[in-house]
Amino acid sequence: xxxxxxxxxxxxxxxxxxxxxxxxxxxxxxxxxxxxxxxxxxxxxxxxxxxxxxxxxxxxxxxxxxxxxxxxxxxxxxxxxxxxxxxxxxxxxxxxxxxxxxxxxxxxxxxxxxxxxxxxxxxxxxxxxxxxxxxxxxxxxxxxxxxxxxxxxxxxxxxxxxxxxxxxxxxxxxxxxxxxxxxxxxxxxxxxxxxxxxxxxxxxxxxxxxxxxxxxxxxxxxxxxxxxxxxxxxxxxx
Numbered sequence: 001x002x003x004x005x006x007x008x009x010x011x012x013x014x015x016x017x018x019x020x021x022x023x024x025x026x027x028x029x030x031x032x033x034x035x036x037x038x039x040x041x042x043x044x045x046x047x048x049x050x051x052x053x054x055x056x057x058x059x060x061x062x063x064x065x066x067x068x069x070x071x072x073x074x075x076x077x078x079x080x081x082x083x084x085x086x087x088x089x090x091x092x093x094x095x096x097x098x099x100x101x102x103x104x105x106x107x108x109x110x111x112x113x114x115x116x117x118x119x120x121x122x123x124x125x126x127x128x129x130x131x132x133x134x135x136x137x138x139x140x141x142x143x144x145x146x147x148x149x150x151x152x153x154x155x156x157x158x159x160x161x162x163x164x165x166x167x168x169x170x171x172x173x174x175x176x177x178x179x180x181x182x183x184x185x186x187x188x189x190x191x192x193x194x195x196x197x198x199x200x201x202x203x204x205x206x207x208x209x210x211x212x213x214x215x216x217x218x219x220x221x222x223x224x225x226x227x228x229x230x231x232x233x234x235x236x237x238x
Contacts, residue, residue, distance in 0.1 A: 053077025
């Protein structure tokens with residue numbers, strides 16, 4: 001492969017790790033995803049990962065629960081996924097570190113920015129769990145924040161659709177796919193691929209976002225190579 005990017009932040013949804021089961025973990029699916037991550041790592045790409053927890057729990061759909069407590073439960077769900085990814089990567093002989101935004105010293109490192117960067121420089125895959133460590137912030141916002149902190153070249157947002165559309169392509173067969181967008185387009189057009197806080201963070205720090213389909217895990221390699229897939233979000237330069 002011929003990587004276009006030196007350091008990337010890969011955002012994985014929890015749902016992607018569930019495979020066809022729609023809930024929990026399908027380890028064969030996790031392994032298929034991690035094999036492509038390993039291809040990139042072996043090519044010298046520095047890879048950080050932020051993973052969601054929607055395959056186990058979603059705080060925003062918790063009904064009558066206190067939102068803060070529900071979001072804390074979601075952070076624990078992301079840790080389950082981070083440990084599964086770490087296990088799969090280690091089985092593939094990748095050196096990996098899990099860092100959590102909430103201290104869990106018995107099972108993972110606490111998030112320390114300088115340590116994370118050092119791991120990346122040594123060729124280790126770093127997985128960030130627990131989002132930002134704060135309620136009311138999504139894992140998309142965590143991805144934007146961590147990408148800014150580690151100075152990633154791009155956020156690769158792996159989704160279950162092949163880009164960003166003007167409406168839900170699963171419900172509208174006439175939905176139009178965008179090839180490129182600006183950060184403000186995400187907000188002004190009401191596109192739900194990423195929340196406004198995350199989009200603003202990316203805009204302020206000039207971090208491009210590539211949204212692509214993870215149904216074919218090889219798209220991770222294609223994205224790192226800079227191939228024309230998915231939808232790119234970036235500021236238009238005059």
